[in-house]
Each structure stands twice: as structure tokens, then as C-alpha cells.
Amino acid sequence: MIYDDLRSFIARLDEFRELHRITKRVEKDGELSAICRENFDRAGPALIFEAVGDYTTPLVTGVLGTNERYARALDIEPSIPAITEKWNQAYRHPIPPKVVARKDAPCKEVELTDIDLYGEPFPVPKWHPLDGGPEIGTxxxxxxxxxxxxxINVGTYRNEIFNKDTIGCYVLPNRHDALHFYKWRERGEPMPVCVALGLDPYITLASASAVPLGINEYDIAGGLKGAPIDVVKADLSDLLVPARAEIILEGEMPIDDFWPIEGPFGEFPGIMGTVVKPSHYIKIKKITHRRKPMFQGTLEGRPPSESTTVRSLCRSAAMFEHLRRAGLPGIKDVSITPMGCAGFHCVVSIKKIYHGQVRDIFGHVWGHPTLFAKHCIVVDEDIDPWNPLLVEWAIATRVQADRDVEIVKNGKSIRLDPSQVPSMRGWSALMGIDATIPHEWYERDGEKFPAFTDPLPEEMEKVRKQWGSYGFER
Ligand SMILES: Cc1cc2nc3c(=O)[nH]c(=O)nc-3n(C[C@H](O)[C@H](O)[C@H](O)COP(=O)(O)O)c2cc1C
Structure with a gap:
């Protein structure tokens, strides 16, 4: 089953009772976010708020809020290995988008004649109590x-509403949209920008992922879908936008003019970020949408959340691809853990092949151009990096801190890591933990690492196969 748009994915979630419609009128600012927060903590369903204040457009959230729904989007069994495999396949076999005619692009069905981002038809929440303003792009x-x-780059960069036709764009200096911005600035021309809201799950996932430099996220989204993504030329520029998106904003980012302040915004580590002064902005010149549009957004903040689920799995795949492209052998799996805020902690499992392999992995994980995993743990292939219990067991039984922990001072970080004091924002100590079995050290002592206590693998396999026969339900 593949999904051409958000609507078809929602219909599928509905079929599997993974969608809940809230028909009761809810307040756009405050009440709506509180419901989302509670729903994330309960690992609840995707939500459609059908009556947000007095707005006519429903708000959709949480469609990718759990690993199960993430797997459902990719039409695979709900397991992390299956998700990893699907991503690997998408990187191996990208599928370019298909450009469709304007008349065949639902996102062009209706044109808004009067642009007022605060008013009808889109219910844009101020997602967190201390946010600087409502955030249309989340x-x-x-x-x-x-x-x-x-x-063409497609990235998830937040957009705060500054006034009725102006939005911010939170651009970090090494992000791919920033690299495009520098080139437009050199040419002395404003940068055309489109913002697409209400997306099929493949575009959402590719957009939020650290797809390598120079690769079009539409190709990767196509690889995830197993079919081309329909795109249409924007009305005011040569940009290609998702033809079946719910809403398209078209505008320009000036190269020499800035908005005085952006933010603060409730950030993924669960803290309020600092304001950006001055900030890039996008002047919106045109808005089109589908008939009876849906507005999609998500509550950012501490894990667990939809954002954490999306980023954890997308970034793990992106880091895996980064290590593969670097030519590092023996990489078995990579986990950018959800509770490490889907960014700070990276666990890599390997088949150990050569001396120094673990140090090479540390260096490449820390050297990823846009990711920022300050803590990297390397484990053997018998440890599932997604299983925090086994990772801790490996650290407990295979690590000697003075031998296996590496600390690097003044490494790269992002400014949103609250463990770092203000004067050091953007810098971070990096820690690598080699939690692999210290075979070399045992050999030096003329011994082998002790044998494990687990039952024989063939016994385990046999028992797993006939688990039901012992009277267990699953
Ligand atoms: C819900 C959500 C919100 C995000 N917001 C931002 C943001 O405001 N700014 C940013 O630089 N990255 C943000 N990210 C992360 C980027 O989307 C991600 O790093 C992506 O790889 C950026 O695209 P790029 O690799 O083409 O630069 C967000 C991710 C998610 C899932």
C-alpha cells in the first residue's frame, strides 16, 4: 500500500483505528498542545482536531508519532530492522519525482486572495506557552x-508567523537551505522559497532527515514510496512543490534584510530555545491549497513525541548512510536514540575487524556535517543498539573508563544543548565509549574473554519458534 498524500495515509490509519477525531471545540493556544502532550505520553493515536477555535480547517497531528505508524507509512512490519532496511533501500534506489501539469496538482485547487496568516482558514497554534508567536511550519x-x-533541497525548518504575510525560517548555518541562501546572496538576488504543509509521509520523513549534500529529498522520498512523488512547478519560481500537499506558501527570502527577532520556541530537548536576533524571514506572496484543506503540525518539545520518533529513525538511517559512504567496514546498525532527544546519543553496533576501528567510528560520527551526537557508544554486533538494557549491560561488563572512554574538548555542538552554559553555546565536549569486548587486552594477558552464560543459539531459536506451544499468548 502506498500513499499519494496525507489524506490517503490518514484514511489508512483510520481503518486500523490509529486515528482519533476530536469533534469537541478546543482552544488553539494551550488546550490543543496539552492534549497533544498527554497523547504523546500515552503513546496515543494520530489526532484530527475538527474544531479548533472558530477556524474552519481541521488540524492533523501525530500521524508519525509512534514506530508502529512510522512502519505503517512505509508499509512494512513494525520493527526497527525493517525500517532500517527500508531506508537503506531508499538510499540505494532513489526514484526521481514526476512533474505533473498545474491542472493535475490538487495543491493548486484554491488560491487565497487575501493573505492573513493569523486568520482563516488555517488554525496555527502558539504551540508552547512561552513561544514568540504562532508557528505555521513544524x-x-x-x-x-x-x-x-x-x-532542490527539501528540509524541515520551523516558520514562526511574524505578521500577516511574513514568516520566519530557523536556518542553522550548516543546513542545506543555508548553503543555498549563501549562493543567492552571492548573486545579489532574493532566494525563492516555498513552504509545503500537509504532506504524504515519505516527503515528511525525507525532509526531516539528514539526506546527504546535493541529493534531492524528493528522490529519497520516492525511494521510500517505491514510486515517484508527484511535484508541480511553483507559480512564482522554478521550485518544484509536492503536487498533493494540502497547502503551499510561495515567497522570497531577502538576502540583505532581516526581521529583528525570531522565537523563542519550545525546542526538542524540552527547553525554550533562545531568540534569534536578527532573523531570516520569508515574505509570502501567494498561497494555494486543496479544496477542504487540512492543516498539519506537531508539538515540538521533550521526548517522547512525534518529532522524536521521526528524527530518531530518520537520523539513524542518515548516520548509517554517512558511515557507509565514508567506507567504514563492519557497521551493523546505528541508533540515534529517541530519549537522547533524537540527536545527542548515537549507538553503533559493529563487527570488529581491525584495531582502531572504534576510534574511526567516533571520528566519523562526530564529523557528520549536520548531526550532533556528542555521545557515541560503540557495541559489538551481539548488542542491539536500540535496546537500552543491552547497551547498558555492555557498558557495565566491557568498559574500563580509563581505557575505553575518550573525551574530546571543544567539539561541535548545537546551541540548543542546555547542558552547555551560555558562553559556550555551540561547543561541546564529545564522549566516545568503546563498549566492545576488549579482546586485544585479554590476548595481551594470554587469555580469552570469558564465555557467556546464555543458552545455546540453536536452543534459543527452537524455543522462539515454538513459543506459542508453551501457552504464552505471544
Ligand atoms: C519536527 C521537526 C522540526 C525541525 N525543526 C528544525 C528547524 O527549525 N531548524 C533546523 O535547522 N532543523 C530542524 N529540524 C531538523 C531538520 O529538519 C533536519 O536536520 C533536516 O535534515 C534538515 O534538512 P537538510 O539536511 O536538507 O538541511 C526539525 C526536524 C523535525 C522532525
């Missing part, structure tokens, strides 16, 4: 173009 796609190579 789980969406910001589309930009490299004016030299034609490379």
Missing part, C-alpha cells in the same frame, strides 16, 4: 534551490 517542508546546480 512538521512540513521548506523548499529551496541551488541557483548554480539546480539541486
Amino acid at each position: 512538521l512540513h517542508a521548506v523548499i529551496t534551490l541551488d541557483p548554480e546546480s539546480g539541486w
Whole structure:
């Protein structure tokens, strides 16, 4: 089963009772976010708020809020190995998008004649009590173009509403939209930008993932879908936008003019971020949407959340791909853990092949151009990096701190890590833990690492196969 748009995915979730419709009127600011927070903590279903204040458009959230729904989006069994395999396949076999005619693009069905981002028809929440303003782009796609190579980038960069036709764009200096911005600035021209809201799950996942430099996220989204993504040329620029998105905003980012302040915004580590002064902004010149549109957004904040689920799995796949492209042998699996805020903690499982392999992995994990896993743990292939219990067991039984822990001072970080004091924002100590079996050290002492206590693998396999026969339900 593949999904051409958000609507078809929602219909599927409904079929599997993974969607809940809230028909009661809820307040856009405050009440709606509190419901989302409680729902995340209960690992609840996707939600459609059908009556948000006096707005006519429903708000959809949480469609990718659990690993099960993430797997459902990819039409695979709900397991992390299956998700990893699907991502690997998408990177191996990207599928370019298909450009459709404007008349065949539902996102062009209706044009808003009067642009007022605060008013009808879109219910844009102020997601956190201390936010600087309502945030229209939270789980969406910001589309930009490299004016030299034609490379189109699709990334999830938040958009605060500044006034009725102006939005912010939280651009970090090494993100791909920033790289495009620098090129437009060199040319002396404003950067065309489109913002697509209400997306099929493949575009959402590719947009939020650290897809390598120069690769079009639409190709990776196509690889995840197993079919091309329909795109349509934007009305005001050469950008290609998802043809079946619910809403498209078209505008321009000035290169020499800035908005005085952006934020603060409730951030993924569960803290309020600092304000950006001054900030990039996008002047919105045109808005089109589908008939009876849906507005999609998500509550950012501490894990667990939809954002954590999306980022943890997407980034793990992206880091895996980064290590593969670097030519590092023996990599078995990678987990950017959800409770490490889907960013700070990376666990890599390996088949140990050569001396120094673990140090090479530390270096490449810390050297990822846009990810920021300050703590990297390397385990043997018998440890599932997604299982925190086994990872802790490996640390307890295979690590000597003075031998196996490496600390690097003044490494790269992001400014949103609250463990770092303000004067050191953007810098971080990096810690690598080699939690692999210390075979070399045992050999030096003329011995072998002790044997394990687990039953024989063939016994385990046999028992697993006939588990039901012992009277267990599953
Ligand atoms: C819900 C959500 C919100 C995000 N918000 C931002 C943001 O505001 N700014 C940013 O730089 N990255 C943000 N990210 C992470 C980026 O989308 C991610 O790093 C992506 O790889 C960026 O695209 P790029 O690799 O093409 O630069 C967010 C991710 C998610 C899932």
C-alpha cells in the first residue's frame, strides 16, 4: 500500500483505528498542545482536531508519532530492522519525482486572495506557552534551490508567523537551505522559497532527515514510496512543490534584510530555545491549497513525541548512510536514540575487524556535517543498539573508563544543548565509549574473554519458534 498524500495515509490509519477525531471545540493556544502532550505520553493515536477555535480547517497531528505508524507509512512490519532496511533501500534506489501539469496538482485547487496568516482558514497554534508567536511550519517542508546546480533541497525548518504575510525560517548555518541562501546572496538576488504543509509521509520523513549534500529529498522520498512523488512547478519560481500537499506558501527570502527577532520556541530537548536576533524571514506572496484543506503540525518539545520518533529513525538511517559512504567496514546498525532527544546519543553496533576501528567510528560520527551526537557508544554486533538494557549491560561488563572512554574538548555542538552554559553555546565536549569486548587486552594477558552464560543459539531459536506451544499468548 502506498500513499499519494496525507489524506490517503490518514484514511489508512483510520481503518486500523490509529486515528482519533476530536469533534469537541478546543482552544488553539494551550488546550490543543496539552492534549497533544498527554497523547504523546500515552503513546496515543494520530489526532484530527475538527474544531479548533472558530477556524474552519481541521488540524492533523501525530500521524508519525509512534514506530508502529512510522512502519505503517512505509508499509512494512513494525520493527526497527525493517525500517532500517527500508531506508537503506531508499538510499540505494532513489526514484526521481514526476512533474505533473498545474491542472493535475490538487495543491493548486484554491488560491487565497487575501493573505492573513493569523486568520482563516488555517488554525496555527502558539504551540508552547512561552513561544514568540504562532508557528505555521513544524512538521512540513521548506523548499529551496541551488541557483548554480539546480539541486532542490527539501528540509524541515520551523516558520514562526511574524505578521500577516511574513514568516520566519530557523536556518542553522550548516543546513542545506543555508548553503543555498549563501549562493543567492552571492548573486545579489532574493532566494525563492516555498513552504509545503500537509504532506504524504515519505516527503515528511525525507525532509526531516539528514539526506546527504546535493541529493534531492524528493528522490529519497520516492525511494521510500517505491514510486515517484508527484511535484508541480511553483507559480512564482522554478521550485518544484509536492503536487498533493494540502497547502503551499510561495515567497522570497531577502538576502540583505532581516526581521529583528525570531522565537523563542519550545525546542526538542524540552527547553525554550533562545531568540534569534536578527532573523531570516520569508515574505509570502501567494498561497494555494486543496479544496477542504487540512492543516498539519506537531508539538515540538521533550521526548517522547512525534518529532522524536521521526528524527530518531530518520537520523539513524542518515548516520548509517554517512558511515557507509565514508567506507567504514563492519557497521551493523546505528541508533540515534529517541530519549537522547533524537540527536545527542548515537549507538553503533559493529563487527570488529581491525584495531582502531572504534576510534574511526567516533571520528566519523562526530564529523557528520549536520548531526550532533556528542555521545557515541560503540557495541559489538551481539548488542542491539536500540535496546537500552543491552547497551547498558555492555557498558557495565566491557568498559574500563580509563581505557575505553575518550573525551574530546571543544567539539561541535548545537546551541540548543542546555547542558552547555551560555558562553559556550555551540561547543561541546564529545564522549566516545568503546563498549566492545576488549579482546586485544585479554590476548595481551594470554587469555580469552570469558564465555557467556546464555543458552545455546540453536536452543534459543527452537524455543522462539515454538513459543506459542508453551501457552504464552505471544
Ligand atoms: C519536527 C521537526 C522540526 C525541525 N525543526 C528544525 C528547524 O527549525 N531548524 C533546523 O535547522 N532543523 C530542524 N529540524 C531538523 C531538520 O529538519 C533536519 O536536520 C533536516 O535534515 C534538515 O534538512 P537538510 O539536511 O536538507 O538541511 C526539525 C526536524 C523535525 C522532525
